Amino acid sequence: MSPIYINGSGCISPQETATGGLLLASLREYEQVRLATVDPDYKQWIDVKQIRRMSRVVKMGVGAANLSLEEAGVAMPDAIITGTAYGCLDDTGVFLTKMVNQQEEMLTPTAFIQSTHNTVGGQISLLLGCNAYNNTFVHRGFSFENSLLDAIMILKEGSAKHVLAGGLDEITNYSHDILTRFGLYKKAPVKTMELLNSPTRGTIAGEGAAFFTLSMEKGDHAAAAVTGLSTLYKPMWEGEVIGHIVKFLEDNDCTPADIDLLLTGRNGDIDQDEMYEEVAAALFPDHAEASFKHLCGEYPTATAFGLWMANRMMAEQAVPAAAAFYGKAPERLRKILLYNHHQGTHHSLILLTAC
Amino acid sequence: MSEKVWIAGGGVICGIGLNLRECLQSFRTMQPGMTTMQYLSSVHRNTFPVAEVKADNDALADMARMPENISRTALLSLIAAREAWQSSGLQDISAYRVGFVSGNTVGGMDKTEDFFTQFLPDTARGGRLQQVVHHECGSVTELVADALGVRHHVSTISTACSSGANALMYGARLIRNNIVDVVIAGGTDALTRFTLNGFNTLMILDQAACRPFDNTRTGLNLGEGAGYVVLVSDSLAAQLHPWCRLSGFANANDAYHQTASSPDGTGNYLAMKGALDMSGLQPQQIGYINLHGTGTQNNDVSEGIAINRLFAPHFPAMSSTKSFTGHTLGASGGIEAVFSALSVKEGIIYPNARFEHQMKELPFAPATAYSEHNDIHHVMSNSFGFGGNCSSLVFSGY
Numbered sequence: 196m197s198p199i200y201i202n203g204s205g206c207i208s209p210q211e212t213a214t215g216g217l218l219l220a221s222l223r224e225y226e227q228v229r230l231a232t233v234d235p236d237y238k239q240w241i242d243v244k245q246i247r248r249m250s251r252v253v254k255m256g257v258g259a260a261n262l263s264l265e266e267a268g269v270a271m272p273d274a275i276i277t278g279t280a281y282g283c284l285d286d287t288g289v290f291l292t293k294m295v296n297q298q299e300e301m302l303t304p305t306a307f308i309q310s311t312h313n314t315v316g317g318q319i320s321l322l323l324g325c326n327a328y329n330n331t332f333v334h335r336g337f338s339f340e341n342s343l344l345d346a347i348m349i350l351k352e353g354s355a356k357h358v359l360a361g362g363l364d365e366i367t368n369y370s371h372d373i374l375t376r377f378g379l380y381k382k383a384p385v386k387t388m389e390l391l392n393s394p395t396r397g398t399i400a401g402e403g404a405a406f407f408t409l410s411m412e413k414g415d416h417a418a419a420a421v422t423g424l425s426t427l428y429k430p431m432w433e434g435e436v437i438g439h440i441v442k443f444l445e446d447n448d449c450t451p452a453d454i455d456l457l458l459t460g461r462n463g464d465i466d467q468d469e470m471y472e473e474v475a476a477a478l479f480p481d482h483a484e485a486s487f488k489h490l491c492g493e494y495p496t497a498t499a500f501g502l503w504m505a506n507r508m509m510a511e512q513a514v515p516a517a518a519a520f521y522g523k524a525p526e527r528l529r530k531i532l533l534y535n536h537h538q539g540t541h542h543s544l545i546l547l548t549a550c
Numbered sequence: 551m552s553e554k555v556w557i558a559g560g561g562v563i564c565g566i567g568l569n570l571r572e573c574l575q576s577f578r579t580m581q582p583g584m585t586t587m588q589y590l591s592s593v594h595r596n597t598f599p600v601a602e603v604k605a606d607n608d609a610l611a612d613m614a615r616m617p618e619n620i621s622r623t624a625l626l627s628l629i630a631a632r633e634a635w636q637s638s639g640l641q642d643i644s645a646y647r648v649g650f651v652s653g654n655t656v657g658g659m660d661k662t663e664d665f666f667t668q669f670l671p672d673t674a675r676g677g678r679l680q681q682v683v684h685h686e687c688g689s690v691t692e693l694v695a696d697a698l699g700v701r702h703h704v705s706t707i708s709t710a711c712s713s714g715a716n717a718l719m720y721g722a723r724l725i726r727n728n729i730v731d732v733v734i735a736g737g738t739d740a741l742t743r744f745t746l747n748g749f750n751t752l753m754i755l756d757q758a759a760c761r762p763f764d765n766t767r768t769g770l771n772l773g774e775g776a777g778y779v780v781l782v783s784d785s786l787a788a789q790l791h792p793w794c795r796l797s798g799f800a801n802a803n804d805a806y807h808q809t810a811s812s813p814d815g816t817g818n819y820l821a822m823k824g825a826l827d828m829s830g831l832q833p834q835q836i837g838y839i840n841l842h843g844t845g846t847q848n849n850d851v852s853e854g855i856a857i858n859r860l861f862a863p864h865f866p867a868m869s870s871t872k873s874f875t876g877h878t879l880g881a882s883g884g885i886e887a888v889f890s891a892l893s894v895k896e897g898i899i900y901p902n903a904r905f906e907h908q909m910k911e912l913p914f915a916p917a918t919a920y921s922e923h924n925d926i927h928h929v930m931s932n933s934f935g936f937g938g939n940c941s942s943l944v945f946s947g948y
Contacts, residue, residue, distance in 0.1 A: 318804070335688035429701065
């Protein structure tokens with residue numbers, strides 16, 4: 196596939212990703228099962244009066260989108276594509292609660308208006324005054340990957356020059372209570388830097404937003420290009436995943452030997468991480484491996500954070516110690532393979548190549 | 551990249567029929583679907599008429615061959631998607647690279663809102679988790695994809711009322727980019743108290759049957775349902791008897807207000823113009839427009855002004871089938887795509903029920919009678935939603 200350059204990127208996450216500087220230079224370590232974003236000063240992008248009405252997911256989306264456009268030097272994108280599995284949980288919860296508690300009477304529209312899944316994409320368009328293509332994908336662990344695929348297709352079709360694409364999700368008290376009852380998280384707090392070696396089931400909850408300004412033309416700040424993207428839905432067994440990765444590499448004219456760094460979505464759940472062990476053992480036994488979910492937590496669009504981190508590692512040509520999981524990456528990083536799975540059902544591969 | 555994408559079949563379930571032929575019969579006999587609520591439980595039961603699918607969850611579960619405790623959104627989706635597949639003549643789904651792309655706005659909210667009554671007093675233990683396991687929009691899509699046996703590409707789009715239309719656009723792109731050969735694309739949404747109350751706070755629900763494009767209109771009626779087309783590649787179409795082509799599509803953002811359309815219908819105009827341009831057609835070649843036509847003051851005037859700007863002085867026949875089905879939100883783009891594709895195939899012009907008073911802002915009026923075997927080669931379908939999301943599709947004959 197023709198390279199899709201990342202000309203700008205922006206990320207708001209539980210790490211200090213919104214303020215520039217070297218990747219993870221001031222690492223945030225936590226000992227809790229629920230991570231929250233480190234919020235930048237949103238006033239730089241949004242009017243104070245509007246900020247008060249906006250939920251966190253809208254603010255982090257608008258912030259990450261603006262960081263990405265600023266870095267790319269693009270004032271007006273030709274398409275805005277958003278991926279979010281959960282959408283605007285906070286406003287949904289507010290409206291639902293009032294509806295139940297007030298027996299469907301005396302309700303006000305603000306929370307309902309902001310509860311729709313396309314609120315973030317719509318707000319980015321509204322604030323930019325952008326009449327271009329606007330789409331929102333809401334498909335669980337593929338929400339961000341579908342957005343990226345749509346962006347790649349639109350760029351290849353030639354109908355857009357600069358596409359803004361991203362993924363984001365928020366945690367709310369209600370969503371965290373419910374997901375906790377599903378047994379997704381650790382029973383006791385765990386230190387984030389020890390999460391990936393945890394011998395128990397469950398992971399930690401995370402949230403965040405990452406946006407990318409993509410183009411088929413290389414921008415001044417581009418360090419890497421997306422050169423491959425693939426998803427695999429509900430594979431029957433590990434062998435199908437391994438076969439899929441082999442075919443993915445073939446389709447992109449490379450072999451495991453061409454991969455300088457494997458970046459995985461390990462989340463510290465001993466059952467779920469077994470898939471990464473299998474893949475690494477079968478295809479990348481001697482490769483350096485880095486991970487990202489101990490830094491941002493687990494959520495369905497966490498691959499957006501993963502891609503943001505991969506792109507920064509490419510720009511700095513270094514793997515920070517806090518991200519390293521196994522081995523030592525070569526001096527020169529040319530290709531990074533991001534492999535993630537969400538709950539064992541949604542597997543995705545993103546190939547990033549230095550430019 | 552310019553490969554043609556064809557419509558090989560379609561299926562619909564909505565307030566005027568449990569399948570496409572039943573819907574057509576309702577249009578023919580001028581039987582709109584709005585009634586007092588029978589299945590949704592709400593304190594507004596006697597205030598707002600709605601166009602419900604005329605079956606309870608047990609009956610729908612039997613039709614869908616799914617458990618009856620599954621979200622109604624998934625039941626409706628599977629029934630319509632299966633009808634679409636069966637009408638395509640493709641048979642064994644495992645023989646093709648197939649995608650399922652479905653739009654919806656609130657996923658399994660019909661179950662979540664029941665859950666919340668027990669959850670709120672005791673968030674640590676209240677409510678049965680079974681009721682929220684399929685809350686996510688994407689989870690509803692996966693229930694149906696798994697039942698159909700779709701594995702190559704599964705995706706969910708949520709752009710409010712244009713979700714279904716955007717599903718067709720994305721599906722067509724997947725085929726043109728050689729990712730799959732067939733896509734079942736459209737949308738689904740069941741009525742929920744959440745949406746009913748939300749639209750009520752916006753004060754855009756009519757307490758009588760809605761009157762799209764009528765000067766006396768005062769709002770919309772909510773509906774529910776699902777509608778899907780089967781999109782196929784050019785090479786597969788050669789072995790089938792497709793209804794028509796999806797010849798053009800465009801998506802634009804109004805960038806005016808989170809819920810209201812701009813007075814001059816900027817996004818509406820850009821979507822319609824973009825779809826026409828892609829299809830390579832002149833405005834006068836469009837034979838029928840399936841309007842977004844919700845019946846709100848704001849939508850109909852913005853859409854009408856945008857149509858006037860693009861089509862004057864050659865106005866095609868047009869109507870809002872929401873005057874029969876109600877506004878089915880995330881499903882509407884899918885349901886109306888099926889109606890529009892059939893319009894090309896059988897020369898159908900659908901009636902706009904209850905139109906009596908000419909809108910003072912517009913020089914044209916909607917069609918009020920059902921007719922078939924009209925000489926129609928190209929049909930446009932409009933879907934405009936909250937968040938400024940505007941999409942138009944163009945369907946063309948052979």
